[in-house]
Amino acid sequence: MTPSAPDTLETAPPRERPADAPVIVFDNVSLAFDEKVILDGVSFQLLPGHLKIVLGASGAGKSTILRLILGLLKPDGGAITVNDHRVDQMRERDLMEVRSGLGMVFQEGALFDSFTVRENVGYRLFEETKLPIAEVDARVDEVLGFVGLSEFRDRMPSELSGGQRRRVAIARALTAKPRILLYDEPTTGLDPITSLTIDAEIIKLRDLEGVSAIMVTHQLRDAFYVATHQAIQRGGELQFERAPDGRRAMTTFMMLREGKIVFDGPADELRQSSDEYLKTFLS
Numbered sequence: 046m047t048p049s050a051p052d053t054l055e056t057a058p059p060r061e062r063p064a065d066a067p068v069i070v071f072d073n074v075s076l077a078f079d080e081k082v083i084l085d086g087v088s089f090q091l092l093p094g095h096l097k098i099v100l101g102a103s104g105a106g107k108s109t110i111l112r113l114i115l116g117l118l119k120p121d122g123g124a125i126t127v128n129d130h131r132v133d134q135m136r137e138r139d140l141m142e143v144r145s146g147l148g149m150v151f152q153e154g155a156l157f158d159s160f161t162v163r164e165n166v167g168y169r170l171f172e173e174t175k176l177p178i179a180e181v182d183a184r185v186d187e188v189l190g191f192v193g194l195s196e197f198r199d200r201m202p203s204e205l206s207g208g209q210r211r212r213v214a215i216a217r218a219l220t221a222k223p224r225i226l227l228y229d230e231p232t233t234g235l236d237p238i239t240s241l242t243i244d245a246e247i248i249k250l251r252d253l254e255g256v257s258a259i260m261v262t263h264q265l266r267d268a269f270y271v272a273t274h275q276a277i278q279r280g281g282e283l284q285f286e287r288a289p290d291g292r293r294a295m296t297t298f299m300m301l302r303e304g305k306i307v308f309d310g311p312a313d314e315l316r317q318s319s320d321e322y323l324k325t326f327l328s
Contacts (some may be wrong), residue, residue, distance in 0.1 A: 053261065068093055068257045069114060070227055074123035076109065080246045083109050085122070085304035094255040094295065097118070098268045100326070101301035107261040111227045114259070115138040127225070148218030152230035156202040156210060162189070166217045188216040192246055192322065208239035215246050228260040232267045244270050245285060251295070252276040265327065272296040272312040
């Protein structure tokens, strides 16, 4: 990240609701495709400003949870609430309001190759709002500064490294000022050093902006780094360090196995678990 990148970012204020009310709730959610059970009675909550890291083997239903939150899939049973809206009961046209409060970071970045970085980051505001171009450009500059890529504004995605593309994807997810972010394998395919730059952005958004998030990953190194470190301002400088117990409690792990939750709790409890499946998965 460049030294000139701003440490904080203007985000939209949360809706008028109890400060500690869950922003996402799954209540006994089930989903199957033909005979294959994907989720079986899954229940969990995401609290404001918290991060939930979803782990599990391939096909365990991790990314399915994100699609259900977005309303791209409907469950066979149970209820899904996002900011007090029952998304499992909403029509497609009504889901737009809910999705406006969500930001999505895809595994491969999903950038438009024929658009510049500026056009990619500002796409949602250019296409879905009537904001003046100058205001959109100002927001684009703000979020690119936040992720340390201001100087790449006019470049094409093909001119960027894998880590830079992923950071542009984070900037694009932030443009509409969401209070909830969904990360789908944000560090997959990146080398360890580059992955740390993505981990740092996720930590910054959680600790400095209070953004709630769900992170689907199978990269255990990155998951535990995000869960056990914090971003703080000290003497006008942004620093990353080991988080105290109170801060670590704001990030929890949820492990899926054969459509069921087999663990939901903080990093320390996951590491100390005597469950043989969890021990094997983490080894």
